[in-house]
Amino acid sequence: MLELLRKYRSPLLVVFLIIFALLVYSSRLRKQPETTLFEKTILQLASPLQRGFDFSTARLGGIWSHYLWLVDAREENDRLLHENRRLRTHLDQVREFQLENRRLRTLLKLRRQLPLPTLAARVVAEDATSLFQTVIIDRGLDDGLREGLAVVAPEGVVGRIIRCSPRQSRVLLITDASSAIAVLVQRSRARAVGRGRGATLTLDFALAQEDIVTGDRIITSGNGGIFPKGLTIGTVSLAEVNTLDLFQTVVVKPAVNFSRLEEVLVLLDQSS
Amino acid sequence: MKTLLAYLALGLLLAVAETLLPSALATKPHLLLLLVMMLGVQQKIAVGGPAAWLLGCLQDSLSGTCLGLHGLVYLILYLSLRSVAGLLNRESPVLMLFLVISGTLLQALIMIFTLGFLAEHGTYWRQILAGLPAQVLVNLLAALFFLQASFLLHRARRRRPL
Numbered sequence: 052m053l054e055l056l057r058k059y060r061s062p063l064l065v066v067f068l069i070i071f072a073l074l075v076y077s078s079r080l081r082k083q084p085e086t087t088l089f090e091k092t093i094l095q096l097a098s099p100l101q102r103g104f105d106f107s108t109a110r111l112g113g114i115w116s117h118y119l120w121l122v123d124a125r126e127e128n129d130r131l132l133h134e135n136r137r138l139r140t141h142l143d144q145v146r147e148f149q150l151e152n153r154r155l156r157t158l159l160k161l162r163r164q165l166p167l168p169t170l171a172a173r174v175v176a177e178d179a180t181s182l183f184q185t186v187i188i189d190r191g192l193d194d195g196l197r198e199g200l201a202v203v204a205p206e207g208v209v210g211r212i213i214r215c216s217p218r219q220s221r222v223l224l225i226t227d228a229s230s231a232i233a234v235l236v237q238r239s240r241a242r243a244v245g246r247g248r249g250a251t252l253t254l255d256f257a258l259a260q261e262d263i264v265t266g267d268r269i270i271t272s273g274n275g276g277i278f279p280k281g282l283t284i285g286t287v288s289l290a291e292v293n294t295l296d297l298f299q300t301v302v303v304k305p306a307v308n309f310s311r312l313e314e315v316l317v318l319l320d321q322s323s
Numbered sequence: 324m325k326t327l328l329a330y331l332a333l334g335l336l337l338a339v340a341e342t343l344l345p346s347a348l349a350t351k352p353h354l355l356l357l358l359v360m361m362l363g364v365q366q367k368i369a370v371g372g373p374a375a376w377l378l379g380c381l382q383d384s385l386s387g388t389c390l391g392l393h394g395l396v397y398l399i400l401y402l403s404l405r406s407v408a409g410l411l412n413r414e415s416p417v418l419m420l421f422l423v424i425s426g427t428l429l430q431a432l433i434m435i436f437t438l439g440f441l442a443e444h445g446t447y448w449r450q451i452l453a454g455l456p457a458q459v460l461v462n463l464l465a466a467l468f469f470l471q472a473s474f475l476l477h478r479a480r481r482r483r484p485l
């Protein structure tokens with residue numbers, strides 16, 4: 052028997068190997084999702100090798116590309132600098148659009164609240180002198196504007212149009228010395244006339260016995276026919292009563308920051 | 324046993340090298356196949372047979388196939404090569420390159436047969452056939468590289484003073 056095995060050792064080994072391989076493969080076909088001990092061992096053995104190779108190639112690649120292969124580095128640097136500048140400009144524009152979008156949304160909200168039809172306009176220039184408080188908006192006669200129309204912003208009243216050209220209008224701010232506007236103290240309903248004083252307003256004809264205190268909110272009274280009733284003018288920053296005077300001294304801080312005014316709404320009358 | 328372990332260690336290194344080749348390469352060289360062909364030419368069945376099967380299993384462990392598929396394929400390939408090894412001039416590099424070409428083709432055929440008849444794995448045969456010319460070329464290049472490397476190694480050894 053042993054003699055026979057020795058004689059046919061090679062063919063028997065071949066047959067054994069093929070049958071064994073076929074058996075292993077067919078048995079594994081039925082249990083595919085399972086990981087065998089052999090596979091686990093091979094993966095365990097390969098893991099440090101793979102990591103080592105990967106680390107070494109990454110390091111060598113890094114050295115090569117960062118310190119040796121610098122042929123295109125200058126051109127690439129120039130290109131990236133250019134691209135960086137372009138992207139920064141683009142980013143600034145996007146930020147500006149975001150802010151503008153936010154402002155316009157607020158303006159749109161105000162537009163829905165107002166009883167009159169409105170027209171949005173952009174402030175394109177300020178007054179040439181520091182004495183007068185006016186701004187120029189990019190809408191004019193062609194857009195249906197005319198002198199005397201009220202101009203508001205989401206924060207409150209801006210002023211009224213005093214000059215109109217076909218494509219531009221000049222707006223007199225409520226802080227201008229020549230501006231006078233009929234107002235109400237929202238809490239006590241005291242009446243007065245708000246007159247511009249450059250950066251602030253004062254309340255003229257506010258009787259000494261009227262209840263006005265610092266922090267009171269001042270709104271338009273609706274008298275005069277230019278501004279609708281209830282629009283915010285500002286808040287009282289100083290209220291003083293002199294016993295000898297008939298009227299008290301009241302200083303109002305406007306609600307609108309005129310130095311940062313960019314978009315406004317012009318209140319059109321029904322005929323416009 | 325030592326020879327078997329040495330082949331397996333070398334096979335593990337080659338298999339790991341295969342896994343590290345970037346996947347962007349459309350065709351990766353079958354380095355283990357080259358090793359199996361070397362086995363077929365150099366080693367007897369007692370060592371070469373189990374080694375070829377284990378190398379195939381090693382390949383299966385590091386790829387997405389079922390364990391034993393490459394084992395069976397490499398074993399059949401080894402046995403086929405072994406059956407004609409006695410008739411070949413093992414020192415001829417041109418013959419080795421010819422063997423690589425025919426071995427790659429044979430491996431593809433065995434693979435198609437094994438997948439198609441034993442496992443019914445859909446349309447793998449199309450992919451194997453479509454990639455076969457590129458695979459032959461890549462394997463040939465890899466074999467040329469290894470032949471050149473071994474030639475340089477031999478020359479360096481000969482020059483070394485005793």
